[in-house]
Amino acid sequence: MLNRWFKLSEHNTNIRTELLAGITTFLTMAYIVVVNPVILADAGVPFEAVFMATIIATVVGTLWMAVFANYPIAVAPGMGLNAYFAYSVVGGNDQIGYEVAFGAVFVSGIIFIILSLTPFREKLIEAIPSNLKYGITAGIGLFIAFIGFRMSGIIVAHPENLVALGDLQSAPVLLTLTGLAVMITLMALRINSALFIGMVVTGIIAYFTGALSFEGGVAAAPPSPEWFIFGSPLDAFADVISYGLYAVVFSFLLVTIFDTTGTMIGVAEQAGLIKDNKMPRVRQALLSDAVAKTVGSIFGTSPTSAYIESSSGVAAGGRTGLTTVAVALLFILTMFLAPVVNAVSGIPAITSPVLIIVGSLMLGSVAHIKWNEFDEAFPAFLVILSMPLTSSIATGIAFGFISHPLLKVVSGKGKTVHPLVYIFAVLFIFQLIYLPH
Numbered sequence: 001m002l003n004r005w006f007k008l009s010e011h012n013t014n015i016r017t018e019l020l021a022g023i024t025t026f027l028t029m030a031y032i033v034v035v036n037p038v039i040l041a042d043a044g045v046p047f048e049a050v051f052m053a054t055i056i057a058t059v060v061g062t063l064w065m066a067v068f069a070n071y072p073i074a075v076a077p078g079m080g081l082n083a084y085f086a087y088s089v090v091g092g093n094d095q096i097g098y099e100v101a102f103g104a105v106f107v108s109g110i111i112f113i114i115l116s117l118t119p120f121r122e123k124l125i126e127a128i129p130s131n132l133k134y135g136i137t138a139g140i141g142l143f144i145a146f147i148g149f150r151m152s153g154i155i156v157a158h159p160e161n162l163v164a165l166g167d168l169q170s171a172p173v174l175l176t177l178t179g180l181a182v183m184i185t186l187m188a189l190r191i192n193s194a195l196f197i198g199m200v201v202t203g204i205i206a207y208f209t210g211a212l213s214f215e216g217g218v219a220a221a222p223p224s225p226e227w228f229i230f231g232s233p234l235d236a237f238a239d240v241i242s243y244g245l246y247a248v249v250f251s252f253l254l255v256t257i258f259d260t261t262g263t264m265i266g267v268a269e270q271a272g273l274i275k276d277n278k279m280p281r282v283r284q285a286l287l288s289d290a291v292a293k294t295v296g297s298i299f300g301t302s303p304t305s306a307y308i309e310s311s312s313g314v315a316a317g318g319r320t321g322l323t324t325v326a327v328a329l330l331f332i333l334t335m336f337l338a339p340v341v342n343a344v345s346g347i348p349a350i351t352s353p354v355l356i357i358v359g360s361l362m363l364g365s366v367a368h369i370k371w372n373e374f375d376e377a378f379p380a381f382l383v384i385l386s387m388p389l390t391s392s393i394a395t396g397i398a399f400g401f402i403s404h405p406l407l408k409v410v411s412g413k414g415k416t417v418h419p420l421v422y423i424f425a426v427l428f429i430f431q432l433i434y435l436p437h
Contacts, residue, residue, distance in 0.1 A: 002322060006070055011319040018072075021318025022326020025074055027193035028309040029327075031354050032058070032076050033334055034199065036301065038345045039082045039147070043090035043098045045300060047342055048223035053299035055331050056225060061292025061304050062328040066321030069285040072313055073267050074327045075292045078259060078305030079358050080140035081252065083147055084393040085302040089248050092392060096243060102229050102297045103236030104245045108252035109294030109303070110233075115257075116286040127418035128254075132400045134365040135380030136255060139387035139396045141362025146388045148355030151348040152176035175206060175349035183353050192312040195354050202350045212350075214343050222335035229300045247431040251394040256303050260289045263306040271314045308361075375411050379404040398428035 008014055037050040054077050061075030089101045149155040153173045158164035166173055183198030191197065206212035230236050240249055264286075268279050279285070285306075292304040313323050334341070344350050366384070370376040379400045387396035401424045405417045 006066075006320040006322045008320060008322065013317060013319045015322065017317040018320060018322035019326050021072060021313040021316040021323040023330065024192050024316040025072070025307075025310050025313030025318065025323065026327045026330040027196045028312040029074060029076060029307050030330075030334070031195050031199055031351070032079070033331070034341050034344050035079070035351045035354055036077050036082055037341065038151075038348070038351050039086050040098070040302065041345070043086040043101070045098045047345065048338070049226050049229065049300040051338055051341055052223055052225040052335070053296055053301035055335055056299050057292045057296030057301050057304050058331050059328045060295045061288050062324045062331070064288035064291055065285060065306075066324040066328065069281045069288060070321040071264070071268065071273065071281070071285055072271060072318035072320060072323035073264055073285070073310045074307045074313075074324055075289050075304050076307055077296060077301045078256070078303055079355070080144055080259075080362070080393065081255060081305065082302040083140075083144055084251065084255070087147070088392040088394060089245075096245075098300075099230050100239045100243060100245075101248075102300060103231070103239045104248045105252055105297035105303055106230060106233065106236045106294060107240050108249045108256070109290060109297055111249070111253055112256060112290040112293060113287065115253075116283060116290045123420075127420040129376070129379075129404055129417075129421070131369050131376045131380045132383065132397075132404060134368045135383035135400055136393075136397060137259070137365040138363050138369075138380075139384040140255070140393060141359040141365075142384060142388045143359070143391070143393065144362065145356045145359025148352040148359065151355070152352035153348075154352075171209070171211065172349050175202065175209075175211065175347075176352050178202065178205060179349055180353035180356060183357055187357065192315070195357065198353060199344070199350050202353070203344055203347070206347050206350065212343060212347055214339060217339050219336050220339050223338055225299050228298055230297070247394050247398070247428070250427075251397055252303050254397060255393065256289065256293065256305060260286065260306045263308050263310075267306070267308070267310045267314055271319055273319070375404075375407040375413065378407060395432070398432055401425050401428050402432075 002015060003009060008018065033051065033054055036054045037047050040050045041047060058074070058076040065071055065073055065075055085101055085105070089104065090096055090098050153166040153170060154176060155163050156166040179198055179202030182201045183194055186194035186197055203212060230239065240246065265279060268274050273280070289304055289306055296304055369380045382403055383396045383400035386399050387393055390396065401421065405414070405421050405425050408414050408417045
């Protein structure tokens with residue numbers, strides 16, 4: 001039955017290979033169950049809510065990908081988007097609580113579902129200049145890495161220079177540097193589960209040094225998930241209008257679209273699943289993320305994304321949705337480990353190295369930017385620089401979309417800019433001047 005449903009023979013694979021690939025993917029991305037609650041806690045979201053919402057969104061999106069798209073690509077709350085949610089949307093505006101912000105995620109999820117069912121989504125992707133896409137990815141990477149340095153105490157606030165080097169002799173910083181050393185060593189050795197193993201090693205060190213304790217035990221019944229934290233679907237749309245969260249919704253939508261699409265194409269290409277330069281069942285694959293994003297917001301987590309860590313499972317032989325079924329089942333089992341995750345999430349030294357390394361990986365996209373063409377490079381540079389310095393992904397995107405068409409017009413290349421980009425530029429100018437950002 002499994003062979004027929006997932007077409008294992010057609011993809012030259014078998015049940016054992018697919019299950020091992022699923023375990024590999026799970027181990028490389030399991031850190032999100034710990035890191036996501038840590039980041040969203042800074043927005044005031046209760047640990048239990050984020051913990052369960054993270055797992056529910058991951059299971060829903062990953063199973064949808066498995067059953068309807070038959071791809072070995074896992075879906076989970078995205079790194080960068082959770083930081084944007086916590087530090088820009090909620091942290092950047094005292095009037096907006098996490099409940100209202102989850103409503104904005106829900107609205108963007110509904111729009112994402114609609115776009116995934118229409119050709120407009122492909123047109124939107126084609127309209128955005130490639131260099132801006134690369135800049136957005138790199139800027140988010142710097143933003144995430146900066147958060148990791150700040151959370152761990154490696155970088156601290158400074159009254160004159162804004163930031164400065166922290167106390168490298170303090171216990172939290174030393175533990176963070178130890179964990180970082182372990183992880184980058186494992187990464188250099190090309191060990192698939194480097195981040196997960198590094199967190200485990202750091203946790204063990206923290207336990208024996210007294211920094212980590214499991215007073216609530218190791219396993220327990222899963223916490224009861226909360227439904228519709230933002231009230232109701234009507235409340236979500238009403239809040240977006242009343243608080244003027246149009247730019248927030250657009251940012252959630254824009255980053256998710258590019259991040260998910262790029263990851264899906266990259267992993268599918270690695271697995272040899274791209275046929276005639278096209279991705280079969282792409283609509284079902286895109287819907288997996290859109291549905292997970294919407295469901296996740298209902299239970300209390302930031303937007304989801306296809307996970308590049310899925311490439312580790314592909315490298316281990318995963319070629320079908322059976323791989324992602326295994327991933328989803330393993331995430332379901334983690335529901336019973338809430339006490340462990342809760343204890344670990346309270347130690348920044350365990351999670352900060354993950355943020356720093358993920359940030360470094362995302363920065364790799366700068367290699368694709370056309371640095372020798374000023375009208376292409378400078379907008380991407382603005383995006384990359386402004387995201388960590390303003391603590392706002394939306395502001396970085398706005399600077400890029402405003403400067404790109406402006407430079408094209410003054411250099412006589414205005415006709416090469418897609419009309420949608422001009423529309424976005426006007427909307428972002430209005431947002432920067434009149435709306436919260």
